[in-house]
Amino acid sequence: MKRIKIKDLLQMEARDEHVLLKGWVRTKRGSKNVNFIALNDGSCLANVQVVADVNNFEEDTLKNVTTGAAISVVGELVASQGSGQNVEVIAKELTVLGPADPDKYPIQPKRHTLEFLRENAHLRFRTNTFSAVFRIRHAMAFAIHQYFNQKGFYYLHTPLITASDAEGAGQMFRVSTLDPKNPPLTEEGNIDYSQDFFGRSTNLTVSGQLEGELGATALGEVYTFGPTFRAENSNTTRHLAEFWMIEPEMAFYELDDNMDLAEEFLKFCIQYALDNCMEDLVFLSKRLQEEEKSKPQAERSMELIEKLKFVLENDFVRCPYTEAIDILRNSKPFKKKKFQFPVEWGTDLQSEHERYLVEKHFKRPVILIDYPKDIKSFYMKQNPDGKTVAAMDVLFPQIGEIIGGSQREEDYEKLVTRMDEMGVPAEEMDWFLDTRRYGTVPHSGFGLGFERLLLFVTGMGNIRDVIPFPRTPKNAEF
RNA sequence: UCCCUAGUAGCUCAGUUGGUUAGAGCGGCGGACUGUUAAUCCGUAGGUCGUAGGUUCAAGUCCUACCUGGGGAGCCA
Numbered sequence: 001m002k003r004i005k006i007k008d009l010l011q012m013e014a015r016d017e018h019v020l021l022k023g024w025v026r027t028k029r030g031s032k033n034v035n036f037i038a039l040n041d042g043s044c045l046a047n048v049q050v051v052a053d054v055n056n057f058e059e060d061t062l063k064n065v066t067t068g069a070a071i072s073v074v075g076e077l078v079a080s081q082g083s084g085q086n087v088e089v090i091a092k093e094l095t096v097l098g099p100a101d102p103d104k105y106p107i108q109p110k111r112h113t114l115e116f117l118r119e120n121a122h123l124r125f126r127t128n129t130f131s132a133v134f135r136i137r138h139a140m141a142f143a144i145h146q147y148f149n150q151k152g153f154y155y156l157h158t159p160l161i162t163a164s165d166a167e168g169a170g171q172m173f174r175v176s177t178l179d180p181k182n183p184p185l186t187e188e189g190n191i192d193y194s195q196d197f198f199g200r201s202t203n204l205t206v207s208g209q210l211e212g213e214l215g216a217t218a219l220g221e222v223y224t225f226g227p228t229f230r231a232e233n234s235n236t237t238r239h240l241a242e243f244w245m246i247e248p249e250m251a252f253y254e255l256d257d258n259m260d261l262a263e264e265f266l267k268f269c270i271q272y273a274l275d276n277c278m279e280d281l282v283f284l285s286k287r288l289q290e291e292e293k294s295k296p297q298a299e300r301s302m303e304l305i306e307k308l309k310f311v312l313e314n315d316f317v318r319c320p321y322t323e324a325i326d327i328l329r330n331s332k333p334f335k336k337k338k339f340q341f342p343v344e345w346g347t348d349l350q351s352e353h354e355r356y357l358v359e360k361h362f363k364r365p366v367i368l369i370d371y372p373k374d375i376k377s378f379y380m381k382q383n384p385d386g387k388t389v390a391a392m393d394v395l396f397p398q399i400g401e402i403i404g405g406s407q408r409e410e411d412y413e414k415l416v417t418r419m420d421e422m423g424v425p426a427e428e429m430d431w432f433l434d435t436r437r438y439g440t441v442p443h444s445g446f447g448l449g450f451e452r453l454l455l456f457v458t459g460m461g462n463i464r465d466v467i468p469f470p471r472t473p474k475n476a477e478f
Numbered sequence: 479u480c481c482c483u484a485g486u487a488g489c490u491c492a493g494u495u496g497g498u499u500a501g502a503g504c505g506g507c508g509g510a511c512u513g514u515u516a517a518u519c520c521g522u523a524g525g526u527c528g529u530a531g532g533u534u535c536a537a538g539u540c541c542u543a544c545c546u547g548g549g550g551a552g553c554c555a
Binding site: 027029030031032033034035036038049051066067080081082083084085102103104105106108109110111112113115116118119170171207228230232233234235236237238239240243244245246247340350351352400401402403404446447448449450451452453462473474 | 479488489490504505506507510511512513514515516517545546547548549550551552553554555
């Protein structure tokens, strides 16, 4: 007999023929004569209720049907006599495939804290919350490929191991096969990387952008979607040492095209979640509402599904940096000296400023553009004013920066001059500069933090809860 | 990395101005119960109070350092 998944079973009408189910026990309840088993197989959030007449089974069999155990059931799909579900399965045969010692199994049929489940990340998939989160994670990954594929973008695999240390996007993880206790040294006493595996110093990538530009200036429109590594000592709810990033890079796109793409792309992903993950979203929303009850009214956030729809229905605000500074300097918190950090043209906006703009002033996603050139990367397109660059940061409520991108500087001379000013070694990046030497064109791109998108879509508060096995400072468990 | 905060049973927590044998709910186990919905009821086991020092007649409680978690900040996606 072929196994049927619970997701499909719950769509079916009650019928006479037998069905075969396999899954993990969430709870077992019951009385002297009858046991009720809530069975889940991961195919959907809902459990199916398996009803077992105690007299039909060995005592030992039912004794081993405990929370966490894997079982196989053959039974009849019938209309339920109880009120919690439409159909249920009357068990005719029941086998315990893998018992779970109830004295030791850590996941109890009750509410656990997210912190506890994080420490048991290998088992947290077996909870409603995390199974919902990771089904949505899958759906979002799928949506991203679907979006770019239908727009004619090519999925480009950029290297994870890189020799270029010139991207300036922060601390990198070194990749080496040298003996850490006794590395070969040069005459000057430095580590001799010419003897290392690649014959030079190498690191894990912090961005696939530069290689993406190589692809875009031939294939037209490309995107990367892969792991990214940053060795920053960041301890926040929105940073990981290993995370997944989507980086589209497009020839012939100027900043406006770049913004249009970013907005359309984010809205496509959110729409996809609403169309395909409603059961999980409703569950996460209810869970969130429970949590919000303990907060004061003013701090409560919008209901999850309402919030997703709100983003879909409203245009993102596009605001130049200079204008944002004016808004902030005229704001109540600025005048009442409520901001902890100063607001001055030329300095980067702090979290408190971004949150004011997004959550209080505009009350919708904001794309800030045209930042002062000195606080942005060397590769960004220099604006005619000589002071700003064509950068864009997409800011979302609660999460902050979800996308960072720009139009790229395509002029060889301007780019090399800027690299020189910012101390970026041009000689090591000859391969990159070739894009500007030969057939250079206006082009643009951005980076989307996949887990930050998931924070928004799932409503989870900590980025460690939207990636299966989070890597953060002092934590590489599992 | 900085600031704040926490660490007591498998889980979530209580534990008074330092004072006798460290408590509850849930979960586990045993039993009861005519179909339950986080079932209910009765009973029962379960603890090196994060680690190492220190103060004191006496430390879960006070002090110091370290470890780990959480919140915020910085860095960013």
